Amino acid sequence: MSKYKIIMTGGGTAGHVTPNLALVPALKELDFEIKYIGSKDGMEKDIIKKEGIPYYGISSGKLRRYFDIKNFTDPFKVAKGVAQALRILGKEKPDIIFSKGGFVTVPVVIAASIKKIPVIAHESDMTPGLANKLASPFCDKLCVTFRESLKHVKNNKGILTGSPIRRxxxxxxxxxxxxxxxxxxxxxxxxxxxxxxxxxxxxxxxxxxxxxxxxxxxxxxxxxxxxxxxxxxxxxxxxxxxxxxxxxxxxxxxxxxxxxxxxxxxxxxxxxxxxxxxxxxxxxxxxxxxxxxxxxxxxxxxxxxxxxxxxxxxxxxxxxxxxxxxxxxxxxxxxxKSNMNDGVKEIIRVITSTIESKRK
Missing domain, CATH: 3.40.50.2000 (Glycogen Phosphorylase B;)
Structure with a gap:
């Protein structure tokens, strides 16, 4: 039996998937059981399945910063996604969620908050994307890549980890x-x-x-x-x-x-x-x-x-x-001369320390 169980989420582009994959070898070395929640038809589905990681597809609306008629229907897709994520989390009972951003992560993070499951998110860019802005109130910690990003993260949730590099x-x-x-x-x-x-x-x-x-x-x-x-x-x-x-x-x-x-x-x-x-x-x-x-x-x-x-x-x-x-x-x-190091080690430390603190 694995020491810990983690559910990873993120999708929409490869940029929301590859950092998750960068963490997988280190998580396996620490005896984590890994599962993934993504969108039903997103590009992340094939990428994750090729890695042999069990995959759950859920409904998810697209987050838009512009007017579109679908903005009126997508909240119902998000609500459906939350319900689906609640069922998955109830069945799997993970120790922690790791969220990499993209619209599919919002219902997962909300469901995790309802279930009192800790959430660690990661933001790659200088300023948080819309998905992470919406999800951050439900997260325990938001890992960031750039030092300048810390000022954009509220409630002392920001941790500078750098970007995880695939081995x-x-x-x-x-x-x-x-x-x-x-x-x-x-x-x-x-x-x-x-x-x-x-x-x-x-x-x-x-x-x-x-x-x-x-x-x-x-x-x-x-x-x-x-x-x-x-x-x-x-x-x-x-x-x-x-x-x-x-x-x-x-x-x-x-x-x-x-x-x-x-x-x-x-x-x-x-x-x-x-x-x-x-x-x-x-x-x-x-x-x-x-x-x-x-x-x-x-x-x-x-x-x-x-x-x-x-x-x-x-x-x-x-x-x-x-x-x-x-x-x-x-x-x-x-x-x-750069001192910007691979973020895998630091992100893993945040994940494991959050699990241990919740277990005390």
């Missing part, structure tokens, strides 16, 4: 990464990625400047589901993928440079790998501006270059790539 990310092989792409020369390798759903500005920038970029570089392009361009298949030095999981550590290790959005989970992995990176955060038109804050923080620390979409449209991708190459050593030197 496998640190164990990639440059040789296997190059083999997966069919690269046989010694050109610099640029890895361009836009998150699990892709990023149009990055995809368009790479493809519109592909001929120029390929003169001195090989390109690994993770373009997001449904965004492959069949007309570019077979071009020497260019390899595109929709979404990568198993091969990602090898591709990241093979990369000399990275072009990416500025989601907190990803940028802390780039920092851990000491990869010079050009960050192109989601614009304020598409988001609440959290990625811009993340990118500016890393730029200020000297860990990455950052360019907003509007500026990129004026300066062009090629010019920014040249600036990245010229800044390579300075960026690596700054990253080597």
């Amino acid at each position: 496998e990310i640190l164990k990639g092989s440059k040789i296997l990464g190059k083999e997966a792409c069919g690269f046989k020369d010694d050109k610099d390798i640029i890895l361009a990625m836009g998150g699990s759903l892709g990023a149009k500005v990055i995809n368009d920038g790479i493809r519109e400047n592909l001929q120029e970029l390929l003169k001195d570089n090989n390109i690994i392009h993770i373009c997001g589901k449904g965004n492959l361009d069949k007309n570019l298949e077979g071009i020497n030095g260019y390899k595109q993928f929709e979404y990568v999981r198993e091969e990602l550590p090898n591709l990241m290790q093979a990369a000399d440079y990275i072009i990416s959005r500025a989601g907190a989970n990803s940028i802390f992995e780039f920092l851990a790998l000491r990869k010079p990176t050009l960050l192109i955060p989601l614009s304020r038109n598409q988001s609440r501006g959290d990625q811009i804050l993340n990118a500016n923080s890393f730029k200020k620390e000297g860990f990455a270059l950052a360019v907003e979409e509007e500026e990129l449209a004026q300066t062009g991708l090629v010019k920014n790539v040249l600036m990245l190459k010229n800044s390579k050593q300075n960026l690596i030197d700054s990253m080597n």
